[in-house]
Amino acid sequence: SHTADARRHLDNRGYVGPLTRGVNPATLFEKPVVDRIIESYYWKEQCFGLNEASLCDRAVELTSVGGVYGGGSLGKASPFLCLAFKLLTLAPDRAVVEAYLNWGAEDGDYEDEDEEAAMDEDGGAGPREKNARRGRGADREPDPHEPPRRAGAFKYVRALAAFYVRVAWDAVDVYRTLEPLLGDWRKLRRRTRAGFVLTTVDQFVDDLLTKERVCATTLWKLPQRSLLEDLDLLEPRVSPLGEELEALDADLEGGEG
């Protein structure tokens, strides 16, 4: 079990808990940033006593990604950053992080027992009608109040998990896990020092893979993908746009030639 607050992680001299990337996970963020997080009201009120499951409640309420914003020279920690720090201190295992990233890809994820209980009181509707109403199976009517069902159905939860993967996992796992997210075109709101900026999940993940500093954190240096391919740790990347890119190149060459 974890402690309700992060006090065991804060003083690195006495740290004896689980390590990520060989160190105390709280040291993966810089000390001034950690100070901003711990002093924020969001951390004190809403990040106390979270475990991997109740963190989902908070993550689902997120409305922006971001690091530190506004507030003069020091700035304030955004809820996204506070939850990312909480995730670091919780040190969840692979299955949990993959659940955050890719929940919602299968129909089985959406089975609703409450609906079942309510429907059963209707007095014996046939199973096909029940399925149609409830939204399971092939013959479902789309519920107008339901967002589209897809992997990573909650996009801010997915962004949070992607950030955690980039900060905490090894290079091969980072590439393998984050590359599928490069096809997620959904919009995200990013909170910068000055204000809000529109971005998308794939732009955010691309920043994670290429930039040095994202969300008030200096990301550890990811080796080039070509290097890992040469070492036979990864297969060469097949882009989903592969055919279109080749066609484009062919057109360009044809035009010049």
Place this chain on the structure above:
Amino acid sequence: MADPRKSAYGAAAGGPSDTSFRRTWDREEYAAKAAARAERERAEGRARHEARLAGKKYVAPGRGRRGSTPPDARATEARRARLDVAAQVGKTQLVAAAAAVGKRGKGAGFYCPDCDLTFKDNVAYVEHLNSRQHLVAVGQTGEVERAGAAQVRERLRWLWWKGVRERAEEGDVDLGKRVEDAVRREEKEREEKRRKRNEKRRKRKGGDDDVPAWQKVENDGFIY
């Protein structure tokens, strides 16, 4: 000759009633107490011996040296709802100058009934609610249970359907309709403000057409 039991002083001097002012002991009661104590000491000796054999330290029962965890302590959980810190904003209240320990604790501020502490600041209040002192007072251990991937998936599923139900309850999210609702609400508020402003103005001016307040008493205020 007088009764040898009676002394020259009349009452039986040197007899039992002469020292009746002294304490007496119930021998059986104290014998029983001594036996019980001997039994307890023997039991403790046995327990110490067993602890030494097992290599453990003997701890006297009911005398936790360092505030041990009570057996019915619950694991800590995250808050389910936001803290309501804005309830008293804008309100004026009279506060006792001395420390009045009543239902609201000492004076104004955020009161914690479990620890009988008042805080003037919501940040201090929240920090207190997270502190060891408060958790012990509430009977929590400060440790949180781990959750596995299955529970995380279950939670995400519950949150999904909760979102769908909330959106269904909200009803139509047509932008035009929401704009209309907002405009109507604003109109209503403006009307309210206008009405209140007019009332206040009327009251302050006193009104030349209105009857002055002191004339509204009986007999027009004259006392006969």
